[in-house]
Amino acid sequence: MKIQELAKTTGLTAYTIRFYEKEGLFDIRHVRRDDNNYRNYTDEAIERLKLIKKFQGVGCSISELKEILLDVDTNTRTNEQVIEWICQKIQEIECKRVEYKQMLDTLNIMLEYRLALKNDPKKAQALLKGHHFD
Amino acid sequence: MKIQELAKTTGLTAYTIRFYEKEGLFDIRHVRRDDNNYRNYTDEAIERLKLIKKFQGVGCSISELKEILLDVDTNTRTNEQVIEWICQKIQEIECKRVEYKQMLDTLNIMLEYRLALKNDPKKAQALLKGHHFD
DNA sequence: ATAAACTTTAGAGTACACTATAAGGCAAGC
DNA sequence: GCTTGCCTTATAGTGTACTCTAAAGTTTAT
Numbered sequence: 001m002k003i004q005e006l007a008k009t010t011g012l013t014a015y016t017i018r019f020y021e022k023e024g025l026f027d028i029r030h031v032r033r034d035d036n037n038y039r040n041y042t043d044e045a046i047e048r049l050k051l052i053k054k055f056q057g058v059g060c061s062i063s064e065l066k067e068i069l070l071d072v073d074t075n076t077r078t079n080e081q082v083i084e085w086i087c088q089k090i091q092e093i094e095c096k097r098v099e100y101k102q103m104l105d106t107l108n109i110m111l112e113y114r115l116a117l118k119n120d121p122k123k124a125q126a127l128l129k130g131h132h133f134d
Numbered sequence: 135m136k137i138q139e140l141a142k143t144t145g146l147t148a149y150t151i152r153f154y155e156k157e158g159l160f161d162i163r164h165v166r167r168d169d170n171n172y173r174n175y176t177d178e179a180i181e182r183l184k185l186i187k188k189f190q191g192v193g194c195s196i197s198e199l200k201e202i203l204l205d206v207d208t209n210t211r212t213n214e215q216v217i218e219w220i221c222q223k224i225q226e227i228e229c230k231r232v233e234y235k236q237m238l239d240t241l242n243i244m245l246e247y248r249l250a251l252k253n254d255p256k257k258a259q260a261l262l263k264g265h266h267f268d
Numbered sequence: 269a270t271a272a273a274c275t276t277t278a279g280a281g282t283a284c285a286c287t288a289t290a291a292g293g294c295a296a297g298c
Numbered sequence: 299g300c301t302t303g304c305c306t307t308a309t310a311g312t313g314t315a316c317t318c319t320a321a322a323g324t325t326t327a328t
Binding site for chain 1: 284285286287288293294295
């Protein structure tokens with residue numbers, strides 16, 4: 001698979017894919033070179049990019065991602081170190097989920113107020129007394 | 135309250151606070167100037183910075199934040215527009231929470247495997263057959 | 269009174285994650 | 299065979315969010 005095809009199937013740009021390669025996020029299982037020096041991607045490259053997106057979506061930087069992937073690939077770290085990393089990441093993500101939940105509650109209160117302002121001014125007045133929006 | 139004091143109580147640097155001011159995230163209720171031209175912050179500035187942090191924590195950019203705050207401050211937008219924005223933000227955050235939940239599940243499976251590798255190699259073997267970690 | 273520790277400004281620098289350009293080589297269709 | 303379009307590299311540029319420096323003024327402690 002050439003770079004444009006991989007770009008299309010993953011929704012990334014060719015620039016980004018080359019950039020990730022430069023950052024060391026691929027290895028021989030994902031890309032090789034044809035005789036003409038064109039990159040030739042395997043199906044594993046698609047999975048790798050999905051994994052990258054997934055980790056990136058929960059706030060992993062490229063350098064962190066590189067470490068994780070290197071780990072999965074080569075077992076650079078001890079089992080203990082990996083357990084440590086996983087536990088820390090679980091903590092982080094649980095915290096983040098609480099933050100998001102709180103924001104959701106805040107937004108729902110804001111929404112209730114705005115809808116009341118539209119449909120039920122008396123209720124809006126009452127809500128204003130109960131909450132601070134700022 | 136002078137800038138260093140505000141920095142200390144909010145955990146931000148003075149640089150950052152000045153930067154936020156330059157970006158238009160404060161108004162007369164939060165900062166004024168003393169005779170010597172030093173900034174003098176009110177207690178409302180603390181609340182404003184907490185609010186900024188909260189929104190930033192769920193992925194709001196400074197320019198988006200500026201719009202939101204301008205809204206709360208001056209009612210620039212119609213109620214309809216604000217309702218629209220809130221609903222969209224709620225959607226976004228619910229999606230993000232699902233993503234985080236999925237990552238949490240993945241990490242817990244990884245952890246289970248790593249702990250089994252340490253304490254119960256037979257179980258680890260069995261787990262390997264059931265899941266792909268990559 | 270003078271040094272240390274604050275404050276101000278404009279502007280430069282950093283880190284991250286792309287995103288684009290230039291200059292050239294390769295490949296497919298007419 | 300020539301144009302169009304894809305591929306390659308190195309390198310430069312963009313946007314975001316800070317982070318710091320320099321030069322100058324102000325306040326505080328000794």
